[in-house]
Amino acid sequence: MTENRTNIVLKTENLKIGYQKKHLQIVIGSHINVEVKEGELVAVIGINGVGKSTFLRSISGVQNPLEGKIIINSQDKESISSEKLAELISLVLTEQPVSRNLGVAELVALGRQPYTNWIGSLSEGDRQKVRTALELVDIDPLKNKKCFELSDGQFQKVLIARALAQDTPIMILDEPTSHLDMYHKAQVLKLLKQLSVQTKKAVIFATHEINLALQLCDKILLMKEDGILQGTPNELIEKRAFESVFPADLIIFDPETRAFRIKT
Numbered sequence: 001m002t003e004n005r006t007n008i009v010l011k012t013e014n015l016k017i018g019y020q021k022k023h024l025q026i027v028i029g030s031h032i033n034v035e036v037k038e039g040e041l042v043a044v045i046g047i048n049g050v051g052k053s054t055f056l057r058s059i060s061g062v063q064n065p066l067e068g069k070i071i072i073n074s075q076d077k078e079s080i081s082s083e084k085l086a087e088l089i090s091l092v093l094t095e096q097p098v099s100r101n102l103g104v105a106e107l108v109a110l111g112r113q114p115y116t117n118w119i120g121s122l123s124e125g126d127r128q129k130v131r132t133a134l135e136l137v138d139i140d141p142l143k144n145k146k147c148f149e150l151s152d153g154q155f156q157k158v159l160i161a162r163a164l165a166q167d168t169p170i171m172i173l174d175e176p177t178s179h180l181d182m183y184h185k186a187q188v189l190k191l192l193k194q195l196s197v198q199t200k201k202a203v204i205f206a207t208h209e210i211n212l213a214l215q216l217c218d219k220i221l222l223m224k225e226d227g228i229l230q231g232t233p234n235e236l237i238e239k240r241a242f243e244s245v246f247p248a249d250l251i252i253f254d255p256e257t258r259a260f261r262i263k264t
């Protein structure tokens with residue numbers, strides 16, 4: 001029991017997320033109570049516009065929640081400085097403007113920013129973390145290329161390596177496989193699985209690849225308009241949680257194959 005409690009790295013308590021427009025609150029989700037443990041690979045899934053990015057931005061500190069608490073490593077996020085937060089959570093946003101003129105190793109080294117001195121010079125320890133990140137993601141041969149020379153799949157791996165170089169117990173990624181073909185989607189998600197196992201980091205990512213997420217993830221956070229369901233893929237399948245994700249006229253969930261398919 002104690003063991004279970006101590007390895008919870010992220011927890012939300014009655015979290016309400018959304019947007020504050022002057023006096024108007026636009027609530028995207030409320031009463032969100034989720035837990036993520038170290039080494040867990042967690043997919044956040046749900047239809048377009050349900051609030052996956054809003055949720056990830058809220059737990060990573062990019063935007064403030066409307067109400068409730070976020071507990072990171074047993075500490076209320078409110079009491080964690082932004083410098084310290086950068087040592088706890090790394091974030092990969094696919095649509096983030098990143099200069100593609102940077103070299104691969106240079107971009108990955110930016111992950112060390114929270115730890116470097118004010119002129120940003122890297123210590124031997126920092127350089128080692130960068131080398132390890134390049135190796136873990138298997139992009140060492142690309143390290144001397146410019147980012148504009150890379151394919152989307154390769155660039156996605158560079159962004160993941162940058163987050164790994166940041167060396168945080170929690171990694172958050174928003175749609176890390178968008179724009180990738182089926183093979184490279186599977187490759188990136190398998191990489192995330194491998195990283196969560198090897199590095200014991202909690203890896204939380206939003207995705208539309210539900211079939212792949214069901215095969216690989218330890219936990220699924222299924223966002224629906226009336227709340228978030230969480231559980232292992234098996235638990236959610238048993239609860240028939242996936243059967244109402246999409247309107248049933250076109251796509252149905254087949255519990256036998258544990259996958260969605262087009263209704264014929």
Ligand SMILES: Nc1ncnc2c1ncn2[C@@H]1O[C@H](COP(=O)(O)OP(=O)(O)OP(=O)(O)O)[C@@H](O)[C@H]1O
Binds near residue numbers: 046047049054055
């Ligand atoms: N800055 C904003 N101000 C007000 N509403 C916003 C803002 N950004 C997003 N929204 C709204 O919040 C809702 C959730 O958006 P969000 O991007 O979190 O959904 P999502 O599940 O990530 O969608 P998708 O799968 O399409 O990426 C949407 O209705 C969106 O229009």
